[in-house]
Amino acid sequence: MKIKITLYCPNCQSANVKRNGKKVSKKQNYFCKDCGRQFIGNHALSYKGCHSELNQKILFMLVRGVGIRDVAEIEKVSIRKVLSVLVCSNHNIKPKQKHYDSLEVDEFWTYVNNKQHKVWLIYAYHRATGEIVAYVWGKRDLKTAKRLRENLKTLEVQFDCVCSDSWESFLVAFREDNLVVGKQHTVGIEGNNCRLRHRIRRAFRKTCCFSKKLFNHFKAFDLALFYINFGFV
Numbered sequence: 001m002k003i004k005i006t007l008y009c010p011n012c013q014s015a016n017v018k019r020n021g022k023k024v025s026k027k028q029n030y031f032c033k034d035c036g037r038q039f040i041g042n043h044a045l046s047y048k049g050c051h052s053e054l055n056q057k058i059l060f061m062l063v064r065g066v067g068i069r070d071v072a073e074i075e076k077v078s079i080r081k082v083l084s085v086l087v088c089s090n091h092n093i094k095p096k097q098k099h100y101d102s103l104e105v106d107e108f109w110t111y112v113n114n115k116q117h118k119v120w121l122i123y124a125y126h127r128a129t130g131e132i133v134a135y136v137w138g139k140r141d142l143k144t145a146k147r148l149r150e151n152l153k154t155l156e157v158q159f160d161c162v163c164s165d166s167w168e169s170f171l172v173a174f175r176e177d178n179l180v181v182g183k184q185h186t187v188g189i190e191g192n193n194c195r196l197r198h199r200i201r202r203a204f205r206k207t208c209c210f211s212k213k214l215f216n217h218f219k220a221f222d223l224a225l226f227y228i229n230f231g232f233v
């Protein structure tokens with residue numbers, strides 16, 4: 001019986017691969033002619049953590065409400081591996097448009113370690129396209145609200161009007177812009193808050209899931225917000 005397996009380079013997904021001797025463990029080694037990467041085929045790996053499609057899968061699971069320990073158990077890898085995939089990921093959102101007709105701004109409450117360590121996500125959302133335009137982290141105060149406005153300015157985002165609830169920091173920070181106040185105008189962003197609570201395990205309400213490190217917390221949110229903008233979630 002002959003079984004044929006097509007191999008792809010884990011680095012550049014090219015099929016332009018040749019055999020390249022054997023490893024000390026007597027496993028066949030392969031060499032990618034396009035990028036020069038050497039690897040062992042996925043089928044011959046004894047440790048599943050090196051599987052070339054695993055990292056992407058872990059990231060998808062993390063933005064679909066699966067916790068770190070659940071991923072480790074399902075994929076039979078270590079918790080350290082799952083955390084390292086999250087920590088080494090690098091996701092930054094960029095505004096897709098230069099000009100928006102209206103932006104909704106709101107704050108989103110989360111915590112790290114215990115409920116005394118609150119961190120607030122303050123962000124701008126475009127309802128028509130479901131895009132998160134910019135976000136900042138900080139305390140629930142005027143300084144953070146102002147930072148969001150500065151952030152929008154540095155990104156050179158133009159907008160006709162801003163919708164917010166009647167929180168006074170927004171009233172002060174965005175007073176020079178065309179500000180529309182009222183809960184009925186921020187329905188879109190409230191819906192998105194609900195989506196975040198569903199999607200990011202560490203933002204679930206009434207559970208005991210939380211981040212232990214602020215850095216990991218930020219990484220988890222960077223990932224989810226990036227995936228939302230690109231329609232994966």
Ligand SMILES: [Zn+2]
Pocket residue numbers: 009010011012013014032033034035036037
């Ligand atoms: Zn390659």
